[in-house]
Amino acid sequence: MTPPDWVAVLLARAGLVPTDAQPLTGGVSSDVWRVRLDSNESVVVKRAIGRLRVEAYWVAPLERNTIEARYLSRVARIVPQFIPRVVAADEELHAFAMNDLGPLPSWRDDLAGGRIDPEVGAALGERLVAVHAHTAGDASAASEFASDELFEALRIEPYLRYTAQNLPEHAAALSQLANELAATHLALVHGDVSPKNVIVTADGPVLTDAECAWYGDPAFDLAFCLNHLMLKRIWKPEHRDLLQETSTRLLTMYLQGVSWEPPDAVATRAARLIPALALARVDGRSPVDYLSASQRNSLRISAGRALHKSATDPLAIAQQLEGL
Numbered sequence: 001m002t003p004p005d006w007v008a009v010l011l012a013r014a015g016l017v018p019t020d021a022q023p024l025t026g027g028v029s030s031d032v033w034r035v036r037l038d039s040n041e042s043v044v045v046k047r048a049i050g051r052l053r054v055e056a057y058w059v060a061p062l063e064r065n066t067i068e069a070r071y072l073s074r075v076a077r078i079v080p081q082f083i084p085r086v087v088a089a090d091e092e093l094h095a096f097a098m099n100d101l102g103p104l105p106s107w108r109d110d111l112a113g114g115r116i117d118p119e120v121g122a123a124l125g126e127r128l129v130a131v132h133a134h135t136a137g138d139a140s141a142a143s144e145f146a147s148d149e150l151f152e153a154l155r156i157e158p159y160l161r162y163t164a165q166n167l168p169e170h171a172a173a174l175s176q177l178a179n180e181l182a183a184t185h186l187a188l189v190h191g192d193v194s195p196k197n198v199i200v201t202a203d204g205p206v207l208t209d210a211e212c213a214w215y216g217d218p219a220f221d222l223a224f225c226l227n228h229l230m231l232k233r234i235w236k237p238e239h240r241d242l243l244q245e246t247s248t249r250l251l252t253m254y255l256q257g258v259s260w261e262p263p264d265a266v267a268t269r270a271a272r273l274i275p276a277l278a279l280a281r282v283d284g285r286s287p288v289d290y291l292s293a294s295q296r297n298s299l300r301i302s303a304g305r306a307l308h309k310s311a312t313d314p315l316a317i318a319q320q321l322e323g324l
Helices: 007-013 065-078 107-112 116-134 139-144 150-164 169-184 216-236 236-254 263-283 293-307 316-319
Strands: 017-023 030-037 041-047 085-089 095-099 188-190 198-201 204-207 214-216
Touching: 007 017, 007 030, 007 041, 007 085, 007 095, 041 065, 041 204, 065 085, 065 150, 065 188, 107 198, 107 216, 107 236, 107 263, 116 139, 116 188, 116 198, 116 204, 116 216, 116 236, 139 214, 150 169, 150 214, 150 263, 169 263, 169 293, 188 204, 188 216, 216 236, 216 293, 236 263, 236 316, 263 293, 263 316, 293 316
Parallel strands: none
Antiparallel strands: 017 030, 030 041, 041 095, 085 095, 188 214, 198 204
16 A cells, blocks of 8 residues: 555655555554565554544644654663664654564553463563653753643543543542642653553563653653553453552562652552542543443442542552452
8 A cells, every 4th residue: 555645755754765554543643554665674654643533522732743752762762672763753744653563462452361471560660660760850851851731631631630520529639630740740751651552572561652751740650550450450350360460560660660759659649640540531531442331330439439548559549449
């Protein structure tokens, strides 16, 4: 298939010649293509779209793919095996190309299929905290990723403020968390550490889709991933023990690497965010599509209760949300 014009222009500006292209489906925020080059290598090309492909009306700045390419380039200098390699980037086109990891399943597919290795969680926690630790207090990273408007549009508003509008009984607590999150600037945050954005390779987990990257609160990355793993335990209770061990290993390795503040401080902020993020996946702009109506209702009740508690342990609060 002939690639669209913007793909051809991006690659031509980098001196690359496409010979074939196929669209990749499933994403909600970008047009994504796998492109075969005349060198017989392949790359994955992304360009942001203005309105995200979700039921609720959700628009976001096109600059997010520029931020993503910057994130991948920055992390390549810290933990190179943790991210795809940027091959070409063009801020005018709001697009970039990266090396193709091949037809590997996402970690989400692995977890859903029962292919669960808790050491993947440990490696993810270790690599994630390395990025946070290396960028904490880094003025250049803070300047390069001063993307508060982008993070507000992609995470704080759709996950916290929008959910507060839908759940008036929790509006005050959710709004407070939103304001505190927006005001915290400590390290480089990925913003979308979800199993669907992790690919497990022979060299360990690779993290993709950094469109939400922001110099902010690293507790968000930790809470975001632990919340996803909790949702998977509700969805796939037959894999609960291994999924729980994966969460434990991730948190343990992450906290061991926290150097910019007391580990308990990060853990406490993550624990407070988890119930809010759980509510967002039920009543926010991007609800999960794999829980039943009864599971969503139960989660809404348990997360609502937990939101108003003074939580300090992310694993304990996640278990409460599961109803355990």
